[in-house]
Structures are given as structure tokens and as C-alpha cells.
Amino acid sequence: MNHLKRYDQAIFYNENMQKINTKDLVFSNLRMPSIPFENQWSGGEDGIAPVFVGANYQQRPITLDVKMFSVDVPDYYLLQSEMFSIFGYNTPFYIVKKYEKGKRYRAILDSNFEIERIDPMYGTAELTFITESLPFAESTGTTQDIQRDGINANSELWGFGMGLQSDPFALQYTFDVNEEEGFRVFNAGNVPIHPFEKDFKMTIKNIVNARGMVQIRNQRNMDYIRITDNDIKSSDVFVFDGANITKNGLNALRKTDRTFIGLEPGYNRFEIYHCDSATLEFDFRYYYR
Structure with missing residues (x-):
């Protein structure tokens, strides 16, 4: 056999x-x-x-x-x-x-x-x-696997025909950014990502000098999230995981404008507003028709 x-x-x-x-x-x-x-x-x-x-x-x-x-x-x-x-x-x-x-x-x-x-x-x-x-088909690995390990040709997480690129900007999914400083997030799939339907988690931490709110906008599709919290410390961690929003592990939907960010295929350009700087982590899968 x-x-x-x-x-x-x-x-x-x-x-x-x-x-x-x-x-x-x-x-x-x-x-x-x-x-x-x-x-x-x-x-x-x-x-x-x-x-x-x-x-x-x-x-x-x-x-x-x-x-x-x-x-x-x-x-x-x-x-x-x-x-x-x-x-x-x-x-x-x-x-x-x-x-x-x-x-x-x-x-x-x-x-x-x-x-x-x-x-x-x-x-x-x-x-x-x-x-x-x-x-849809979905990638076995997530973008934080790429952030941590890169793309290993010997790994069963990645393969040909997945839209992956060798461009270093396409391999980065954790960003330390300043206010209004643009950065790009790459979606290698050929399907848009909506956080309510697909695996998509965004973590925001190390927020410095927030001025009553923090806003992050995807300039590609104009989606945005806005945290409306007058007491944001640099030790706070906000997580947007699908439809769930938490601050330090506790429900924080009421501390936002109840909006969510999605991704288009290819590069998505982001900017952050109303704080001096922050760290953003994107963890999602790619989806394919």
C-alpha cells in the first residue's frame, strides 16, 4: 500500500x-x-x-x-x-x-x-x-507567525500560490509608530478581511500621551477605530479581537466609537492620531477564493 x-x-x-x-x-x-x-x-x-x-x-x-x-x-x-x-x-x-x-x-x-x-x-x-x-481557504499560519519566524520554506505553514512577498514591509506585523506616521499592513490573500467574519486581532499598547482618545485609520478603505477613554496609561493594552474589544482583559466596547477596521487584499496604509506614539500588533490569517 x-x-x-x-x-x-x-x-x-x-x-x-x-x-x-x-x-x-x-x-x-x-x-x-x-x-x-x-x-x-x-x-x-x-x-x-x-x-x-x-x-x-x-x-x-x-x-x-x-x-x-x-x-x-x-x-x-x-x-x-x-x-x-x-x-x-x-x-x-x-x-x-x-x-x-x-x-x-x-x-x-x-x-x-x-x-x-x-x-x-x-x-x-x-x-x-x-x-x-x-x-474560503484560509492560511494555516497567522501574520504573527511571520513576524516571529519569517517565512520558512521548510515549514508547512506557508507555500507557493499564497501571494506572499519577500519585501521586508510585507513581513512586518508589529509596529512602533508615531502620530500621523504612516505604516503599511500587507494582506497576502485575495479576499477582504472583515473582523466579524474572519480571524483578525489588533492589539494596541505602549500608548504615550493619549489626548482623550486614540484613533487608527486604514487609509485604503477609510475604516477606523476610535478609543474614547480619558484615562489611558502607557501600561494599558487594548485588544480588538473580532467583535470583542477589551482593555486589560475587561470588556471595553463602551470606551470606543463601536467601529471596526477591515483589510483589503494587498497593502493597507494606516495612521494613528491623538497620541504621541503606540505599538500596534496585527494578527490575522489570509483568505483565498
């Missing part, structure tokens, strides 16, 4: 990104269409031509053939039970393509399956999954 492993096209991980043991299984013929979508139109009545106003993404199906190899007849039934246990109907997985190890798809089983027994020790089945939460 070992010589067949070179045809393996998928690796499975649990929710904690621990590799699932599938040593007696070979996955092949991976089918993944482009993301399904539904166009949205306005008008189309009373002789008015319909106008395209956008599209809504839908969940993406992923289909794989699996070959099951056992050493004897009793082992066949043990392996069959193991497959039923691994691929439970309510178990989320991360599916990683063998040749794109830096990207992962969060998915769940979309239908039951039946193992076709080809001979006493060999069976096949078709597994159909569907993406859960988002239809």
Missing part, C-alpha cells in the same frame, strides 16, 4: 490542528469547484432592466475518493469501524491539500457514505464534505 501513498491528495486535521491518523487510507480524485454563488438583482419589473447589485457566496462542496486497505479480514472490519468513527456526521475537520499545505478548509461531512468492498481486504468509498462557516 505504501506505493499508493504518493497519490494521496488530502490531509485531515482536527479542530486543534492535530493530524488525524489515516495511515491505512489513501485519498484521491479530490474535486473542489469554484465557490458557489447566487447573483442578486434589482429592478426587472415594469420594463426596467434588472441591475446586478452583487452576489452571495454559498458553501463549497469538497469530494474525495478514499481507498481502504486492511491486512486481513478481521482488520477490514476494524478499519471500517474506524472510518465511521473518524468521519462522524457532526465532526468539523480541517482539510489540507497535499500540494498546498499552507491553506486549509474547515469542513464537515455533508452526507453519509457506504464502503464498497472490492475484495476481502480492500474497499472504496466516496466522501462528500461541505465548507463550514466560510467557503
Whole structure:
């Protein structure tokens, strides 16, 4: 069976990104269409031509053939039970393509399956999954992995086709900045990042001489956040993590204008206002259609 492993096209991980043991299984013929979508139109009545106003993404199906190899007849039934246990109907997985190890798809089983027994020790089945939460691929690593370790060609966190650049400015995600001093944050994915839908955390600390507020603006899309707090010390740490905002670990939504920052693909230019200086850390994943 070992010589067949070179045809393996998928690796499975649990929710904690621990590799699932599938040593007696070979996955092949991976089918993944482009993301399904539904166009949205306005008008189309009373002789008015319909106008395209956008599209809504839908969940993406992923289909794989699996070959099951056992050493004897009793082992066949043990392996069959193991497959039923691994691929439970309510178990989320991360599916990683063998040749794109830096990207992962969060998915769940979309239908039951039946193992076709080809001979006493060999069976096949078709597994159909569907993406859960988002239809996009996401980077396995985050930008703070790059900040800490750079991009290691031997690491399974990164790979070709991920939009990564060797430009030093594209590898920096922690910044010590002065007021109105521009700096750039690079989103290597081809999908905009909205903090309510995707992994995105921004930490603001070491704030010096805040004047009743601190504002950070993304000049690329004009998104901004504003901290409205008359008692900001340099030891305070503000974290914008998705929809959650904290100050020193305590809820701080009321200390802001209740606005949030997103990122466009490519470089996003930021500026900070109403303080002399601060440290900003950006920790997010890249997303791909």
C-alpha cells in the first residue's frame, strides 16, 4: 500500500490542528469547484432592466475518493469501524491539500457514505464534505507567525500560490509608530478581511500621551477605530479581537466609537492620531477564493 501513498491528495486535521491518523487510507480524485454563488438583482419589473447589485457566496462542496486497505479480514472490519468513527456526521475537520499545505478548509461531512468492498481486504468509498462557516481557504499560519519566524520554506505553514512577498514591509506585523506616521499592513490573500467574519486581532499598547482618545485609520478603505477613554496609561493594552474589544482583559466596547477596521487584499496604509506614539500588533490569517 505504501506505493499508493504518493497519490494521496488530502490531509485531515482536527479542530486543534492535530493530524488525524489515516495511515491505512489513501485519498484521491479530490474535486473542489469554484465557490458557489447566487447573483442578486434589482429592478426587472415594469420594463426596467434588472441591475446586478452583487452576489452571495454559498458553501463549497469538497469530494474525495478514499481507498481502504486492511491486512486481513478481521482488520477490514476494524478499519471500517474506524472510518465511521473518524468521519462522524457532526465532526468539523480541517482539510489540507497535499500540494498546498499552507491553506486549509474547515469542513464537515455533508452526507453519509457506504464502503464498497472490492475484495476481502480492500474497499472504496466516496466522501462528500461541505465548507463550514466560510467557503474560503484560509492560511494555516497567522501574520504573527511571520513576524516571529519569517517565512520558512521548510515549514508547512506557508507555500507557493499564497501571494506572499519577500519585501521586508510585507513581513512586518508589529509596529512602533508615531502620530500621523504612516505604516503599511500587507494582506497576502485575495479576499477582504472583515473582523466579524474572519480571524483578525489588533492589539494596541505602549500608548504615550493619549489626548482623550486614540484613533487608527486604514487609509485604503477609510475604516477606523476610535478609543474614547480619558484615562489611558502607557501600561494599558487594548485588544480588538473580532467583535470583542477589551482593555486589560475587561470588556471595553463602551470606551470606543463601536467601529471596526477591515483589510483589503494587498497593502493597507494606516495612521494613528491623538497620541504621541503606540505599538500596534496585527494578527490575522489570509483568505483565498
